[in-house]
Amino acid sequence: MSSLSRWLRGPWGVPTVAGALIVAAAVASLSVGVNPFGAGHGEAHAVPTALVVSDVLMVVAALVAGARIVRTAVRALLVKVVAIDLLVSIAAIGALVIGEYWEAAAVTFLFAFGHALEVRTMDRTRSALAELVAVAPDVAVVLRDGTQVEVPAGAVRPGEIVVVKNGAKVPVDGEVTDGTGALDEASITGESIPVEKVAGDRVFAGTVSHGGLLQVRATGVGADTTLARIIHRVEEAQDAKARTQTFMERFSAWYTPGIIVAALVAGLTTGDVVLALTLLVIGCPGALVISIPVAVVAGIGRGARDGTLIKGGDHLETSARISAVALDKTGTLTEGRPVLMDVTVLDDALTRADVLRWAARAEAGSEHPLARPVLDAARAEGLDVPGLPEHTEPVPGKGVVATVEGRRVAVGNLALLAAEAMTHDVAAPEAERLAGLGRTPMVVALDGEVVGVLGVADRVRDDAAEMVARLHANGVRRVVMLTGDARPVAEAVGAAVGVDEVHAALLPEDKLEVVERLRAEGHVVAMVGDGVNDAPALAVADVGVAMGLGGTGVAVETADIALVQDDLLRLPDAIRLARRTVAVMRQNIAVALVTVAVLLAGVFAGGVTMAVGMLVHEASVLLVIANAMRLLRARPAAARVVAAPERELVGA
Incomplete structure (x- = not known):
């Protein structure tokens, strides 16, 4: 099929051909000095050949432009749906019957032109999805038996080593095992600056190398990659309908037959067939029907470009009404990577290095999450931590007791001292002081x-305080923090980031209860989390938000919004986008309703013809489309609400 043939079969083929026929008809009429946009000439006497040609061209234009409209109307009727196309079909056929050839051609051409614009607009608003699909890699270079082999990206097996060279796309999700390089991750995270990657760093399929050579162990391939999940999410979201859109479709299902009945009554009452046909055209709710979906798709597309995945129009609308936000602490407000901050020596015979070394030797055999920061700190200070202790005895909920070099070392909380029959008179005041600073105290006994x-301590994110301030600036009335940590630690984090309430020592079901209580108080609640323990609260919240696709799969799948990049400031931006989108929906509905009301008044007052009515109607369609397209424009980042705080460390 030639490119011309493909173009003619596309959305612009019909209006282009019909428009050319109308122009030719106008030229034929003007050649004999007759207004081509008046009534048909079939009833005139001694009609010049040029006018006959003009009428024929107008009729052909109406048939070309109206064929698809009539087919669509008939198909809808077969499934018992009275569509907008039926109004236009009846009006156009009626105009042809009574000799109003120009009116028939104009109405069908304008409707076909409007349809082509809608198709083009929806394609453009879905461009975020098209861009994501375009960045999906096609091939991969895999090391097999020591040889580089080029294979389709979908044929890479989990665990294989993939080579990523300068300028190539990363074909899999994985972890860098060797080499260094810079990757452009804009397609995944929205971050425009290339990110340096070294051994141990995560990489995502669809990102592009801007230098260096990386060897990547594949952990996600094919449909299991982050890019594939994003594409799937955006596809589902753009097809999901908002509540307002569903209401408008139900409204149109009653409104359209109502217009047909009203036009029939007007025609029978006045005996004016042209009036009845004009009412059919004027009453088309096209702008009303297109006003919501084009805004929803544009809003979701803008969000996808910015690294915010919204499951559908319903969730987008709900997000615009968020009045309370519940935030998980660890991994959301904090980085989730505890580090050693303090070493207090309570035995004059030992040095700081001695205390840290004994603690690290004992923790070398522990599986507790707080063992890692102790070991990392010891190694960073050049202390020798060889192998495992001779014996390790974990004490659940309290700490660990180990035999190291023949000596008994205990590391844990104050309850461990009681279990070991040791006094904690000396340790308790220091433990309380550290807890008051937001640290998690670990007593060391020898x-x-x-x-x-x-x-x-765990490090508070650089942008946590600014995120809370922006939430308040965007109309969120209450920001609460939920955590399983002890209250002193939780209070320290809450004070650092500026939340309104702190709920500490919570189990997963307790987090759920806090969210339900906020909803019972009349709030529209968003819950933000990244772990399995957050899933119940994410599910019960009005809007669940997963922090980063690096969070657990349960959290990402349960959530209604997923922030692709682990960036807290995406959250207030997502709420702002939702409110902009809903504002555009309301503006579009107002434009559509006002247009129909003004046109109907103009018909009964006189002066609004069928063609003029369709022209104004299509102009209103263009207006609501243009209004929705504003959502696709990237807005500059909001001004910083607060100065970035010093990076603080709070209890793990």
Whole structure:
């Protein structure tokens, strides 16, 4: 099929051909000095050949432009749906019957032209999805038996080593095992600056190398990649309908037959067939029907470009009404990577390095999450931590007791001292002081004597305080923090980021209860989390928000919004986008209703013809489309509400 043939079969083929026929008809009429946009000439006497040609061309234009409209109307009737196309079909056929050839051609041409614009607009608003599909890699270079082999990206097996060279797309999700390089991750995270990657870093399919050579162990391939999940999410979201859109479709199902009945009554009452046909054209709710879906698709597309995945129009509308936000602490407000902050020596015979070394030797055999920051700190300070202890005895909920070099070392909380029959008079005040600073205290005892206290802390995210301030600036009335941590630690985080309420020492079901209580108080609640323990609260909230696709699969799938990049400021931006989108919906509905009301008044007052009515109607369609397209424009980042705070460390 030639490119011309393909173009003619596309959305612009019919209006282009019909428009050319109308122009030819106008030229034929003007050649004999007759207004081509008046009534048909079939009833005139001694009609010049040029006018006959003009009428024929107008009729052909109406048939070309109206064929698809009539087919669509008939198909809809077969499934018992009275569509807008039926109004236009009846009006055009009626105009042809009574000799109003120009009116018939104009109405069908304008409707076909409007349809082509709608198709083009919807394609453009879905461009975010098209861009995502375009960045999906086609091939991969895999190391097999020590040889580089080029294979389709979908043929890479989990665990294989993939080579990513300068300028190539990363074909899989994975972890860098060797090499260094810079990757453009804009297609995944929205971040425009290339990110440096070294061994141990995660990479995503669809990102592009801007230098270096990386070897990547594949952890996600084919449909299991982050890019594939994003594409799937956006596809589902753009097809999902908002509540307002569903209401408008139900409204149109009653409104359209009502217009047909009203036009029939007007025609029978006045005996004016042209009036009845004009009412059919004027009453088309096209702008009303297109006003919501084009705004929803544009809003979701803009969000996808910015790294915010919204499941559908319903969730987009709900997000615009958020009045309370519940935030998980660990991994959301904090980085979720505890580090050692304090080493307090309580035995004059030992140094700081001695206390840290004994603690690290004991923790070397522990599986507790707080063992890692102790070991990392010891290695960073050049302390020798060889192998495992001779014996390790985990004490659930309290700590660990180990035999190291023949000596008994205990590391844990104050309850561990009681279990070991040791006094904690010396350790308790220091532990309380560290807890008050937001640290998690870890007491170190050597051969039954307390020798020191360690303070482990999690780092508050740089943008956490600004995120809370922006939420308040965007109309969120209450921002609460939910955490399973002890209250002193939770209070320290809450004070650092500026939340309105702190709920500490919570189990997953307790988080759910807090969210339900907020909803019972009349709030529209968004819950933000990244772990399995957040899933119940995410599910019960009006809007569940998953922090980053690096979060657990349960959290991402349960949530209504997923922030692709692990960036807290995406949350207030998502709420702002939702409110902009809903504002555009309301503006479009107002434009559509006002247009119909003004045209109907103009018909009964006189002066509004069928062609003029369709022209104004299509202009209103263009207006609501143009209004929705504003959502696709990237807005500059909101001004910083607060200065970035110093990076603080709070209890893990």
